[in-house]
Amino acid sequence: MGLHAQVTGLWNFAEMAERVLEGMGLGSAQIKAADLQGLEATLDRVNDAIEHVDQLPRMTFKTWVVSAEEGVSLLPVLLQRKRLIVDRLNELRSEQKISGLRELIDRLPQGDERQALVDQLDELERQSVESEAAVRAVASEESALQFQRERDLALLKIQLSERRWSYRSKLLARDAIAPMIGAILLVGLAVTLVVAMFLGTTVSELISNSFLIVLGYFFGQTTERRSQPESAGGPSGQDVRI
Secondary structure, three states, X not given: OOXXXXXXXXXXXXXXXXXHHXXXXXXXXXXXXXXXXXXXXXXXXXXXXXXXXXXOOEEOOOOOOEEOOOOEOOHHHHHHHHHHHHHHHHHHHHHHHHHHHHHHHHOOOOOHHHHHHHHHHHHHHHHXXXXXXXXXXXXXXXXXXXXXHHHHHHHHHHHHHHHHHHHHHHXXXXXXXXXXXXXHHHHHHHXXXXXXHHHOOOOOHHHHHHHHHHHHHHHXXXXXXXXXXXXXXXXXOOOOOO
Protein backbone atom coordinates (compact mmCIF):
# COMPACT_ATOMS: atom_id res chain seq x y z
CA MET A 1 0.00 0.00 0.00
CA GLY A 2 1.44 3.37 -0.98
CA LEU A 3 1.87 6.34 1.31
CA HIS A 4 -1.01 8.21 -0.37
CA ALA A 5 -3.43 5.36 0.34
CA GLN A 6 -2.25 5.16 3.95
CA VAL A 7 -2.69 8.91 4.44
CA THR A 8 -6.16 8.67 2.95
CA GLY A 9 -6.92 5.97 5.52
CA LEU A 10 -6.13 8.44 8.28
CA TRP A 11 -9.11 10.55 7.30
CA ASN A 12 -11.43 7.54 7.72
CA PHE A 13 -10.48 7.26 11.39
CA ALA A 14 -13.61 9.03 12.69
CA GLU A 15 -15.92 6.78 10.67
CA MET A 16 -14.19 3.58 11.78
CA ALA A 17 -14.03 4.75 15.41
CA GLU A 18 -17.76 5.57 15.37
CA ARG A 19 -18.55 2.01 14.25
CA VAL A 20 -16.52 0.60 17.12
CA LEU A 21 -18.21 2.91 19.63
CA GLU A 22 -21.66 2.04 18.31
CA GLY A 23 -20.89 -1.60 19.03
CA MET A 24 -20.09 -0.58 22.63
CA GLY A 25 -23.31 1.41 22.94
CA LEU A 26 -21.40 4.72 22.85
CA GLY A 27 -22.49 6.04 19.45
CA SER A 28 -23.35 9.72 19.08
CA ALA A 29 -26.93 9.00 18.03
CA GLN A 30 -27.33 6.52 20.91
CA ILE A 31 -26.18 9.11 23.45
CA LYS A 32 -28.44 11.86 22.08
CA ALA A 33 -31.47 9.54 22.14
CA ALA A 34 -30.89 8.22 25.70
CA ASP A 35 -32.79 9.42 28.76
CA LEU A 36 -31.27 10.25 32.15
CA GLN A 37 -31.16 6.65 33.35
CA GLY A 38 -29.69 5.45 30.06
CA LEU A 39 -27.05 8.19 30.09
CA GLU A 40 -25.93 7.25 33.60
CA ALA A 41 -25.41 3.66 32.45
CA THR A 42 -23.59 4.91 29.35
CA LEU A 43 -21.32 7.05 31.51
CA ASP A 44 -20.35 3.95 33.49
CA ARG A 45 -19.50 2.13 30.26
CA VAL A 46 -17.33 4.91 28.89
CA ASN A 47 -15.49 5.26 32.21
CA ASP A 48 -14.79 1.53 32.15
CA ALA A 49 -13.57 1.77 28.55
CA ILE A 50 -11.23 4.66 29.41
CA GLU A 51 -9.86 2.77 32.38
CA HIS A 52 -9.10 -0.29 30.21
CA VAL A 53 -8.25 1.54 26.98
CA ASP A 54 -5.09 -0.58 26.53
CA GLN A 55 -7.30 -3.63 26.06
CA LEU A 56 -9.27 -1.99 23.25
CA PRO A 57 -8.23 -2.35 19.59
CA ARG A 58 -6.24 0.39 17.94
CA MET A 59 -7.10 1.91 14.59
CA THR A 60 -4.48 0.81 12.08
CA PHE A 61 -4.24 2.01 8.51
CA LYS A 62 -1.99 -0.81 7.38
CA THR A 63 -4.94 -2.98 6.46
CA TRP A 64 -7.71 -0.40 6.92
CA VAL A 65 -9.37 -2.49 9.62
CA VAL A 66 -9.59 -2.40 13.38
CA SER A 67 -6.87 -4.51 14.96
CA ALA A 68 -4.64 -4.81 18.00
CA GLU A 69 -1.59 -3.70 16.00
CA GLU A 70 0.17 -0.42 16.56
CA GLY A 71 -1.98 2.49 15.44
CA VAL A 72 -4.05 5.38 16.74
CA SER A 73 -5.54 4.91 20.21
CA LEU A 74 -9.27 5.28 20.84
CA LEU A 75 -8.59 7.30 24.01
CA PRO A 76 -9.14 10.77 22.42
CA VAL A 77 -12.49 9.65 21.01
CA LEU A 78 -13.52 8.06 24.31
CA LEU A 79 -12.69 11.26 26.21
CA GLN A 80 -14.70 13.27 23.71
CA ARG A 81 -17.58 10.84 24.01
CA LYS A 82 -17.46 11.07 27.83
CA ARG A 83 -17.70 14.85 27.59
CA LEU A 84 -20.69 14.47 25.28
CA ILE A 85 -22.38 12.17 27.80
CA VAL A 86 -21.68 14.49 30.75
CA ASP A 87 -22.92 17.53 28.83
CA ARG A 88 -26.05 15.68 27.78
CA LEU A 89 -26.67 14.61 31.38
CA ASN A 90 -26.30 18.20 32.61
CA GLU A 91 -28.59 19.39 29.85
CA LEU A 92 -31.35 16.91 30.72
CA ARG A 93 -31.03 17.61 34.43
CA SER A 94 -31.25 21.35 33.79
CA GLU A 95 -34.30 20.83 31.60
CA GLN A 96 -35.85 18.68 34.31
CA LYS A 97 -35.27 21.34 36.96
CA ILE A 98 -36.55 24.14 34.74
CA SER A 99 -39.62 22.06 33.88
CA GLY A 100 -40.30 21.53 37.58
CA LEU A 101 -39.97 25.24 38.27
CA ARG A 102 -42.35 26.05 35.44
CA GLU A 103 -44.93 23.69 36.89
CA LEU A 104 -44.64 25.45 40.23
CA ILE A 105 -44.93 28.87 38.60
CA ASP A 106 -48.00 27.78 36.65
CA ARG A 107 -49.73 27.07 39.98
CA LEU A 108 -49.26 30.68 41.10
CA PRO A 109 -52.07 33.18 40.52
CA GLN A 110 -51.78 35.59 37.63
CA GLY A 111 -49.90 38.79 38.44
CA ASP A 112 -46.72 40.79 38.03
CA GLU A 113 -44.78 38.58 40.43
CA ARG A 114 -45.60 35.46 38.44
CA GLN A 115 -44.61 37.13 35.17
CA ALA A 116 -41.33 38.27 36.74
CA LEU A 117 -40.56 34.70 37.76
CA VAL A 118 -41.37 33.47 34.25
CA ASP A 119 -39.04 36.08 32.72
CA GLN A 120 -36.20 35.16 35.10
CA LEU A 121 -36.69 31.47 34.36
CA ASP A 122 -36.58 32.13 30.60
CA GLU A 123 -33.35 34.09 31.01
CA LEU A 124 -31.84 31.35 33.17
CA GLU A 125 -32.74 28.75 30.55
CA ARG A 126 -31.18 30.84 27.78
CA GLN A 127 -27.95 31.33 29.75
CA SER A 128 -27.80 27.62 30.55
CA VAL A 129 -28.11 26.69 26.88
CA GLU A 130 -25.40 29.17 25.87
CA SER A 131 -23.05 27.98 28.61
CA GLU A 132 -23.50 24.32 27.69
CA ALA A 133 -22.87 25.12 24.01
CA ALA A 134 -19.66 26.97 24.89
CA VAL A 135 -18.44 24.07 27.06
CA ARG A 136 -19.16 21.57 24.29
CA ALA A 137 -17.26 23.71 21.77
CA VAL A 138 -14.18 23.91 24.00
CA ALA A 139 -14.29 20.18 24.73
CA SER A 140 -14.61 19.40 21.03
CA GLU A 141 -11.59 21.58 20.20
CA GLU A 142 -9.49 19.94 22.92
CA SER A 143 -10.43 16.47 21.76
CA ALA A 144 -9.80 17.39 18.12
CA LEU A 145 -6.35 18.69 19.05
CA GLN A 146 -5.50 15.51 20.92
CA PHE A 147 -6.74 13.40 18.01
CA GLN A 148 -4.68 15.54 15.60
CA ARG A 149 -1.57 14.75 17.63
CA GLU A 150 -2.31 11.04 17.54
CA ARG A 151 -2.97 11.19 13.81
CA ASP A 152 0.24 13.15 13.14
CA LEU A 153 2.19 10.59 15.16
CA ALA A 154 0.70 7.73 13.15
CA LEU A 155 1.48 9.56 9.90
CA LEU A 156 5.06 10.13 11.04
CA LYS A 157 5.47 6.43 11.77
CA ILE A 158 4.15 5.59 8.31
CA GLN A 159 6.54 8.04 6.67
CA LEU A 160 9.51 6.68 8.63
CA SER A 161 8.52 3.14 7.66
CA GLU A 162 8.30 4.16 3.99
CA ARG A 163 11.71 5.84 4.11
CA ARG A 164 13.28 2.87 5.90
CA TRP A 165 11.89 0.47 3.29
CA SER A 166 13.09 2.71 0.45
CA TYR A 167 16.58 2.85 1.94
CA ARG A 168 16.71 -0.93 2.35
CA SER A 169 15.45 -1.43 -1.19
CA LYS A 170 18.24 0.76 -2.54
CA LEU A 171 20.81 -1.20 -0.53
CA LEU A 172 19.45 -4.49 -1.83
CA ALA A 173 19.43 -3.19 -5.39
CA ARG A 174 23.02 -1.96 -5.08
CA ASP A 175 24.19 -5.25 -3.55
CA ALA A 176 22.46 -7.18 -6.35
CA ILE A 177 23.86 -5.06 -9.20
CA ALA A 178 27.50 -5.09 -8.02
CA PRO A 179 27.93 -8.91 -8.22
CA MET A 180 26.15 -8.97 -11.59
CA ILE A 181 28.55 -6.42 -13.09
CA GLY A 182 31.49 -8.20 -11.49
CA ALA A 183 30.38 -11.52 -12.96
CA ILE A 184 30.14 -10.01 -16.46
CA LEU A 185 33.62 -8.51 -16.12
CA LEU A 186 35.02 -11.77 -14.80
CA VAL A 187 33.57 -13.77 -17.70
CA GLY A 188 34.81 -11.22 -20.22
CA LEU A 189 38.34 -11.18 -18.79
CA ALA A 190 38.42 -14.97 -18.59
CA VAL A 191 37.38 -15.30 -22.26
CA THR A 192 40.02 -12.76 -23.23
CA LEU A 193 42.76 -14.66 -21.39
CA VAL A 194 41.70 -18.04 -22.86
CA VAL A 195 41.57 -16.68 -26.41
CA ALA A 196 44.95 -14.98 -26.01
CA MET A 197 46.44 -18.22 -24.65
CA PHE A 198 45.24 -20.24 -27.67
CA LEU A 199 46.40 -17.58 -30.12
CA GLY A 200 49.76 -17.23 -28.39
CA THR A 201 49.21 -13.54 -27.90
CA THR A 202 50.83 -11.81 -24.98
CA VAL A 203 48.26 -10.42 -22.58
CA SER A 204 48.96 -7.08 -20.99
CA GLU A 205 49.53 -6.96 -17.23
CA LEU A 206 46.54 -4.63 -16.86
CA ILE A 207 44.10 -7.31 -18.06
CA SER A 208 45.77 -10.01 -15.96
CA ASN A 209 45.71 -7.85 -12.84
CA SER A 210 42.07 -6.85 -13.46
CA PHE A 211 41.10 -10.51 -13.71
CA LEU A 212 42.86 -11.26 -10.42
CA ILE A 213 41.24 -8.26 -8.72
CA VAL A 214 37.71 -9.23 -9.81
CA LEU A 215 38.35 -12.86 -8.88
CA GLY A 216 39.63 -11.80 -5.47
CA TYR A 217 36.56 -9.63 -4.97
CA PHE A 218 34.24 -12.60 -5.51
CA PHE A 219 36.27 -14.81 -3.18
CA GLY A 220 36.13 -12.06 -0.55
CA GLN A 221 32.36 -11.67 -0.92
CA THR A 222 31.83 -15.42 -0.62
CA THR A 223 33.99 -15.63 2.52
CA GLU A 224 32.21 -12.66 4.09
CA ARG A 225 28.73 -14.08 3.44
CA ARG A 226 29.69 -17.42 4.94
CA SER A 227 31.10 -15.78 8.06
CA GLN A 228 28.07 -13.47 8.62
CA PRO A 229 25.58 -16.15 9.83
CA GLU A 230 28.17 -17.51 12.26
CA SER A 231 29.05 -14.12 13.73
CA ALA A 232 25.39 -13.03 13.83
CA GLY A 233 24.30 -16.22 15.53
CA GLY A 234 26.87 -15.90 18.30
CA PRO A 235 27.94 -18.82 20.49
CA SER A 236 24.42 -20.25 20.64
CA GLY A 237 24.06 -20.30 16.83
CA GLN A 238 20.75 -18.39 16.97
CA ASP A 239 19.91 -15.45 14.74
CA VAL A 240 19.76 -12.02 16.33
CA ARG A 241 16.87 -9.87 15.15
CA ILE A 242 17.26 -6.12 15.11
